[in-house]
Amino acid sequence: MARKIVLILLAPLIVEIAIGCCHCDDTPSVTSLYTYKSIQLENLDNRGAEPVVSESGPYLKEAYGLRVHLYRDLIAHSSGAPVSFFPSAYAFSCGCENNSSISARDSITYVHIITLRDFDASHQADAEISDLFRVQTESYGTQELTRVGEYATGPYLRYASADRFLRDMTFDILLFAPPAAGGVYKFKIQFTLSDGRVLEQETSEIQLM
Amino acid sequence: MRSLLVLCVALLPMSQAYAQLSKPYSSRWQTRIVFGTDMPIKNFPHGNAADYLVGYDSHAGYLQIFNSSLFFSRHWGLDAGYQIQMPSTETESDFHRQLETEYGDAYYVTSFVDGDGGNGHQGRGNLGLIYRFESKRLLVYPKFSIGFTNFETNSGTAYLKEKNANTITQVRYEAKQYSRTPFTFIPSVSLGYRVRNRIAVNVDIAGAYFKSNIAYTKQTRDLYSEVISTEKLSMKRNALVLTVGLGIVFTIYEKDGK
Numbered sequence: 001m002a003r004k005i006v007l008i009l010l011a012p013l014i015v016e017i018a019i020g021c022c023h024c025d026d027t028p029s030v031t032s033l034y035t036y037k038s039i040q041l042e043n044l045d046n047r048g049a050e051p052v053v054s055e056s057g058p059y060l061k062e063a064y065g066l067r068v069h070l071y072r073d074l075i076a077h078s079s080g081a082p083v084s085f086f087p088s089a090y091a092f093s094c095g096c097e098n099n100s101s102i103s104a105r106d107s108i109t110y111v112h113i114i115t116l117r118d119f120d121a122s123h124q125a126d127a128e129i130s131d132l133f134r135v136q137t138e139s140y141g142t143q144e145l146t147r148v149g150e151y152a153t154g155p156y157l158r159y160a161s162a163d164r165f166l167r168d169m170t171f172d173i174l175l176f177a178p179p180a181a182g183g184v185y186k187f188k189i190q191f192t193l194s195d196g197r198v199l200e201q202e203t204s205e206i207q208l209m
Numbered sequence: 210m211r212s213l214l215v216l217c218v219a220l221l222p223m224s225q226a227y228a229q230l231s232k233p234y235s236s237r238w239q240t241r242i243v244f245g246t247d248m249p250i251k252n253f254p255h256g257n258a259a260d261y262l263v264g265y266d267s268h269a270g271y272l273q274i275f276n277s278s279l280f281f282s283r284h285w286g287l288d289a290g291y292q293i294q295m296p297s298t299e300t301e302s303d304f305h306r307q308l309e310t311e312y313g314d315a316y317y318v319t320s321f322v323d324g325d326g327g328n329g330h331q332g333r334g335n336l337g338l339i340y341r342f343e344s345k346r347l348l349v350y351p352k353f354s355i356g357f358t359n360f361e362t363n364s365g366t367a368y369l370k371e372k373n374a375n376t377i378t379q380v381r382y383e384a385k386q387y388s389r390t391p392f393t394f395i396p397s398v399s400l401g402y403r404v405r406n407r408i409a410v411n412v413d414i415a416g417a418y419f420k421s422n423i424a425y426t427k428q429t430r431d432l433y434s435e436v437i438s439t440e441k442l443s444m445k446r447n448a449l450v451l452t453v454g455l456g457i458v459f460t461i462y463e464k465d466g467k
């Protein structure tokens with residue numbers, strides 16, 4: 001009799017051992033919500049094979065670029081661990097896919113790159129020059145140059161942190177139509193967010209040659 | 210190769226013990242297995258990067274997986290065979306090296322070849338006439354065959370990042386066809402020594418000649434301005450190789466039905 005009682009009491013645990021490890025839930029187990037917080041710019045020297053940060057100019061105008069750090073803050077985080085008799089630590093392998101979900105509370109709607117000095121004959125001070133820059137993207141070996149606005153508002157940033165939250169999203173924008181003459185230049189980048197906020201940052205005065 | 214020689218040495222003493230050999234010219238069906246290597250006499254020229262995307266290796270080792278002869282008269286017969294070849298070149302790295310040679314002074318080069326980046330499949334098939342001279346032990350079989358050589362023509366892409374500038378240019382080499390199968394002329398001679406009644410060891414020496422028109426499109430695209438220029442590369446390529454192989458000949462059917 002005592003044996004039967006023990007067996008009945010242990011039955012849920014035995015069933016849990018049998019099915020617990022194979023239970024893969026499609027609903028996200030971890031949900032994160034973030035917001036864009038601030039940006040930071042660094043000057044790039046792209047004379048070599050890869051762009052490198054260089055805070056001391058002068059810069060070759062044909063090989064100039066900016067590294068953008070887009071900082072984000074985690075504002076909500078929930079872990080939907082299922083209720084179980086058995087801790088998952090006892091599982092050998094569940095083989096479940098990562099169902100974490102990372103989403104933005106706000107999105108980037110516009111990106112403007114503005115020259116704060118006269119750039120060339122058709123771009124005076126305070127003119128937008130976003131179209132003269134591009135972001136270099138690569139997918140399965142295929143390289144493309146993407147417009148900055150398209151890169152920031154499109155799926156690229158979302159895909160870059162699809163499986164884990166990145167506090168600092170970094171990407172490089174390169175100048176592809178440099179001014180005819182060298183001189184002192186200064187740029188400003190503005191990210192307009194869907195909640196109306198504008199994140200902006202200016203470069204220091206830089207010497208392009 | 211070494212194992213075949215060991216087998217031949219092992220069979221020679223046995224040939225003394227089984228000295229009952231059939232009469233010359235009595236076999237009707239023969240089949241043989243041969244492996245060896247190609248040696249180039251006239252190789253494909255390599256003038257541009259697209260040449261390195263052509264998956265033909267004139268130094269390839271080969272294994273003749275099928276080769277049979279049917280003798281319909283005392284001296285004449287039909288001979289057919291197919292050999293798979295094992296190219297030793299590395300298409301992707303050779304392609305990249307050539308791009309470095311062409312563009313490396315002014316650009317940083319990255320590149321890839323479509324697919325797995327290897328040579329892919331290479332093979333040669335033949336069908337022709339065989340003539341035979343036989344003595345009790347020595348077999349001499351001159352042959353003349355026509356057939357085909359099959360190899361792949363890969364496509365590849367290079368990205369040229371200009372030194373001291375942001376400029377990036379994509380250069381795409383697109384093959385018109387995925388593979389080529391040119392007609393091939395294959396004169397050859399097979400020299401054999403009978404070690405047992407139905408077994409002979411042999412040396413195959415053959416020449417193989419083919420000419421192939423290979424077409425590529427070279428597209429150059431500036432990734433910023435999207436300016437595209439296209440150039441057609443028509444490459445007439447001739448190859449002449451000497452192949453040498455070692456193998457074993459099996460007589461599988463004789464005229465008296467044995």
